[in-house]
Amino acid sequence: MTEQITGAQALIRALELENVDTIFGLPGGCILPAYDPLLDSHIRHILVRHEQGAGHMAEGYAHVTGRPGVALVTSGPAATNMVTPLCDAYMDSIPMICITGQVPTSAIGTDAFQECDTVGITRSVTKHNELIMSADEIPLIVRQAFHIATTGRPGPVLIDVPKDCLQNMMTWYWPTDEEVLESLPGYKPNTKGHSRMIKEAARLILDSKQPVLYVGGGVLKARAADALRELAELINTPVVTTLMARGAFPDSHPLCLGMPGMHGNATAITAMQKSDLLINLGARFDDRITGKVSTFAPDAKIIHVDIDPAEQGKVRRPDVPIVGDCRLVIEELVKTIKEMLANGDAQTDISAWKSRVSGWQEQFPLFYSPSEPGEALKPQFCLEKLHELAPAGTILCSGVGQHQMFSSQFWKFEEPYTWVNSGGLGTMGFSIPAAIGAKVARPDRTVWAVDGDGCFQMTAQELVTASVERIPIKVAIMNNSYLGMVRQWQEMFYDERYSEVYLSPELPDFVKWAEAMGCVGIRVESPEEVEPAIALANSINDRSVVVEFRVDAGEKVFPMVPAGFGNDDVLLHPNQNDRREFLR
Amino acid sequence: MSMTPNTTSMPSHHILSVLVQNRAGVLARVSSLFARRGYNIFSLAVAPTEDPDFSRITIVVDVESAPLEQIVKQLFKLIDVVKISELDPRRSVERELMMATVRVASEDRGQVVELANIFEGKILAVGTEAITVSLDGSPDKLDDFEELLRGYGIVELQRTGRVALPKLDKEARTRSHKNGKAS
Numbered sequence: 001m002t003e004q005i006t007g008a009q010a011l012i013r014a015l016e017l018e019n020v021d022t023i024f025g026l027p028g029g030c031i032l033p034a035y036d037p038l039l040d041s042h043i044r045h046i047l048v049r050h051e052q053g054a055g056h057m058a059e060g061y062a063h064v065t066g067r068p069g070v071a072l073v074t075s076g077p078a079a080t081n082m083v084t085p086l087c088d089a090y091m092d093s094i095p096m097i098c099i100t101g102q103v104p105t106s107a108i109g110t111d112a113f114q115e116c117d118t119v120g121i122t123r124s125v126t127k128h129n130e131l132i133m134s135a136d137e138i139p140l141i142v143r144q145a146f147h148i149a150t151t152g153r154p155g156p157v158l159i160d161v162p163k164d165c166l167q168n169m170m171t172w173y174w175p176t177d178e179e180v181l182e183s184l185p186g187y188k189p190n191t192k193g194h195s196r197m198i199k200e201a202a203r204l205i206l207d208s209k210q211p212v213l214y215v216g217g218g219v220l221k222a223r224a225a226d227a228l229r230e231l232a233e234l235i236n237t238p239v240v241t242t243l244m245a246r247g248a249f250p251d252s253h254p255l256c257l258g259m260p261g262m263h264g265n266a267t268a269i270t271a272m273q274k275s276d277l278l279i280n281l282g283a284r285f286d287d288r289i290t291g292k293v294s295t296f297a298p299d300a301k302i303i304h305v306d307i308d309p310a311e312q313g314k315v316r317r318p319d320v321p322i323v324g325d326c327r328l329v330i331e332e333l334v335k336t337i338k339e340m341l342a343n344g345d346a347q348t349d350i351s352a353w354k355s356r357v358s359g360w361q362e363q364f365p366l367f368y369s370p371s372e373p374g375e376a377l378k379p380q381f382c383l384e385k386l387h388e389l390a391p392a393g394t395i396l397c398s399g400v401g402q403h404q405m406f407s408s409q410f411w412k413f414e415e416p417y418t419w420v421n422s423g424g425l426g427t428m429g430f431s432i433p434a435a436i437g438a439k440v441a442r443p444d445r446t447v448w449a450v451d452g453d454g455c456f457q458m459t460a461q462e463l464v465t466a467s468v469e470r471i472p473i474k475v476a477i478m479n480n481s482y483l484g485m486v487r488q489w490q491e492m493f494y495d496e497r498y499s500e501v502y503l504s505p506e507l508p509d510f511v512k513w514a515e516a517m518g519c520v521g522i523r524v525e526s527p528e529e530v531e532p533a534i535a536l537a538n539s540i541n542d543r544s545v546v547v548e549f550r551v552d553a554g555e556k557v558f559p560m561v562p563a564g565f566g567n568d569d570v571l572l573h574p575n576q577n578d579r580r581e582f583l584r
Numbered sequence: 585m586s587m588t589p590n591t592t593s594m595p596s597h598h599i600l601s602v603l604v605q606n607r608a609g610v611l612a613r614v615s616s617l618f619a620r621r622g623y624n625i626f627s628l629a630v631a632p633t634e635d636p637d638f639s640r641i642t643i644v645v646d647v648e649s650a651p652l653e654q655i656v657k658q659l660f661k662l663i664d665v666v667k668i669s670e671l672d673p674r675r676s677v678e679r680e681l682m683m684a685t686v687r688v689a690s691e692d693r694g695q696v697v698e699l700a701n702i703f704e705g706k707i708l709a710v711g712t713e714a715i716t717v718s719l720d721g722s723p724d725k726l727d728d729f730e731e732l733l734r735g736y737g738i739v740e741l742q743r744t745g746r747v748a749l750p751k752l753d754k755e756a757r758t759r760s761h762k763n764g765k766a767s
Contacts, residue, residue, distance in 0.1 A: 133608075
């Protein structure tokens, strides 16, 4: 059977065969041929207003499904607009496929109209990228891209397709799994942990007096939340969930200590500092977690489970490195510990440690001073109310800054894949497009995007996409009329010298802007308006809703480990400072 | 490449022999990884292997800029990298080629020719005021030759960077990473 089709038809057919149901994109000159066969495909195309939006939507889609999000854009400026989402996906290990148009092969290198060196520009922000040079290559390269994006440590893969490769005829074929693997002799991700290392880890766990499970995004990528819970309960050990792992372990679980790190809670931070064994599952000792590395968890032995061997020893040398998929390794670890216990081994008594940890929890709950009547709204209060009134299963997306930290702190995450944010790259403007992508993937769920007034102004135009494509999301803008996190740093570390952080409370008019984009706009200025506004927003499901909360500009995120300091130097909320000695 | 340091003492550099798929852009991937991660390269040589589907890149890396282990692991993450062998300079054979144009008056030319003969080098070109010689051999030998030529006045000098393969005696030890790669 030798069916002759165009490269463009081959591309769309290949995406269909990879079970793509949605593409986020925006057409242009070089990618035009691919948009024609798309008309005949069952794949849903969502036409964005800016290519960056397509990229973050693809990320949001991937965050909540685990399946790769797909973005399709043209060459040149469209490709450069994709650099931010690609880098964001790379930093947070999000599976994503980005297809860019390119000038015809004969024009490559001539500075043609809308030409740029896309593979060169995106080389360091993708797990892999390929420039197609002939229509015949399309099916294999698409299959390779999906394989690479979704296996091992997930990440973004970019395919750059010159226009003539889309227009030329090719003989259709579909490579088998074996052919794909054979074509990638250098790519063999190791998923199964080394059994001797797992035994050593089990031994360390049973002997530890002060263990902490340090859980990162790798647990979510590996769909390992259930396995994690079994392990945590088996060894009765406290769990901290990093920013990328919120939801991997229920916040309501008695073993859950919440988020550690720069804006983590004092208990999670201190438990790691005082621990004698950190069981790192799919986290990478990010600088926002460790603070000053030389003073981080000085007495802790380290078990490090990570599918990426390059993470082992990159920041902190593990005593027991285990390269593998978190779910497979945790399951094996549970089995090994159970066998050891059945054979008469006993776990060291950790009750003293646990009561010390609960002591910290009692002394240092997350805290903010509620506003007195007549005072400005507190963003933390808005977050608490948003969570309280959210329908079951609500997915929370966030931008980057103070509102992101308040979200992670004051929302209680009970199930995996309900938290979508930009952790590694810290991309302002992430939340609205990511929320749209999440809602497309999970139309059955309520999706709230918490945004700052600074973030909102970076990507708000995608609410037009949401309105036109009938993707109803809900947006909560924490409008403090500042670039809040920068303002906080200037207040604390630059002697209150505020430089270029004031945005203005009145401009833009967020309600009018929301209405202009086809959304319902609501403004909230006082505490008693908060609940009714959220309830109203939750009741509207036929269009997107934007609720602008006018919040206290002076509010700061606490606790805080200042950049360059160790975690022992965590700054507590001023009202908790008198209890500092309890952290010893 | 005249900066290529001596390799006989305890090495502060290491040789990586990297087998890659022979595809467009693979050298750019390797070199941009080094740039991106802040690793230093002393020298780099690349050419196809006996199998035209694969190329071998011989990289001499500065292990003081980053731990060798990290460099190897990060290189492995490149999809086109198939195999990496760390060659201990003491347990491998290394070769490098050098060409040098030396300023020398015709009456002294004989001394340079003699020097080239002693080192088993070649005379490539002769001019009235200069002579171009070449030498291939171990990097140490090239260092010595270069040092001696310096006394005459080097006009231009080009070294290729080394290529290396493991020694074939029983102690030959290459730490080979083939199947442990992920991501």
